[in-house]
Amino acid sequence: MFYREAGQFKTSYKADQAMFPIFQDKIFVAIWLFIGFVVVPMLANEYMFRAIFIPVIIMALAAIGLNLLVGYCGQVSLGSGAFMAVGAYAAYNFMIRVPELNPLICFLLGGLSATAVGVIFGIPSLRIKGFYLAVATLALQFFTDWTFSRIDWFTNYTPSGSIAVRPVEMLGVVFDSPMKKYFLCLVFLVIFTIIGTNIVRGRIGRAWMATRDMDVAAEIIGIRPVFAKLSAFAVSSFFIGVAGALWAFVHLGSWEPLAFDINLSFSILFMVIIGGLGSIVGGMLGAAFITLLPLFLNQLPVWLGINISTAMISHLEFMIFGALIIFFLAVEPLGLARIWQITKEKLRLWPFPH
């Protein structure tokens, strides 16, 4: 009833191939943009920006990046934390070694460095698939952990090995307050989401999906597996690398190599799986779910007025979190994006079921 394409006739292929061909989708996206750019900044306080919105947005960017690789091209990777680390450390090094560079350019260069590493570590994907590839990408994770904690040049010889940065300045604005940081991250997310959506609906995206679904047939059509897989690694690493730079410079402010350890890789992969493989929206939903659920579980006893120790709360948090993930994957293995899709299909008929 409220979400249906009936009556919306397309008279050109251009209209049919628009990003959101259905009118209701356009409105929906507009509402979300309005919430993101107007409502949230008006209502949120400093804590909410710092603990909720900024991490969710940056993680959404990383999850979209990983989804391009895992969900669209079918190459499992456990190296997202490593790509984020490369993005962050590369941006840092560009910034201190070439001070005249604008931080924006440094962030993008950080992303490009992650791309280079991604292409190199994507080469094994030409020969190995599935779980074996995941293990191969794990090697990258350990390699970067080691590199950034042992080779002091990358951390500019700081004695503790941790790095602290001043608020970044871009285009004449110093991003020092949480709200400014929030806007910066949001703009990055919007731009990268548009780019990601465009890539996956075009020739490159189809080449990725074809490789994912049936690699022999893809090759016979003329898609080179080398090109498809390595370009997926390249684009995905770029997204994740930029997310890493944002995570370090905007969210953390000061960090050490442990900030990008294997746990981060796992949680990004969970975001992609829970959000929905092969869906851009899924990356965002998954990031929100994985980041917010622990916060929510943590606060729940307080809201309910139950008096239990903080240690107990944090143990319970882990248990419930784990149980929810299992429950969730059993009920809807295709992720939050699939639930969203089902909702839309139901809404076509609701409230008249026939």
Place this chain on the structure above:
Amino acid sequence: MNDTDRKLGPTILQVEGISLAFGGVKALTNISFEVKEHEILAIIGPNGAGKSSMLNVINGVYHPNAGSITYKGNVRQQMKPHEAASQGIARTFQNIALFKGMSVLDNIMTGRTLKMNAGFLAQCLYIGSARNEEIEHRKKVEEIIDFLQIQSIRKTPVGRLPYGLQKRVELGRALAAEPELLLLDEPMAGMNIEEKEDMSRFILDVNDEFGTTIVLIEHDMGVVMDLSDRIVVLDYGKKIGDGTPTEIRNNKEVIDAYLGVSD
């Protein structure tokens, strides 16, 4: 249908002395035949005769141990899949090899990959050449969709389609590349009579309207005899017959090996 009322062109594909072995198993032994432009050639033979292997050799999935492939005048020891694709060889598979997660439209669009060349940046931003290209190729794809009469399912994920329609979509994907040589591996396997009739009509129409040369593998003798201009018969990796349907029907060796030993 017979070859006298249609004009056959010069030889487009010639395979000579092709042998292929997997370890000790000889899949193909010294196979030679040629395909003329605009022809419909059927390859028949009992199970395990090496028919699919032959197609795989032609478009480069398998590399033969001996022999040569001459396609449009270029002699090759072996093909590479993307090379074959870029020179106008397309194919369908015995077990449907569609991209299950993608819609019918996207599957057929994928078939046009080699004809698209918008730059990476343009694709990221969906501007200029990338957008025009998508629209222009969409038109071509819609022509194929019309041709195969699958308009109503163009946005359906192929995984949800019934078998017969999937076969049709796969033919569409192969056609999208505008091939000169189309290899069909059992296009009618598992179909009922009506579906077979539809598919036969599409194959004849493709051959007629687009002038596409077709090499097909099929087990249904009625279909083979009606559709093809010429038939190559394989048995245990060897060629035992090559000729028009009438000749094959009367070939003693073929009858013995394939259609049953005659008394």
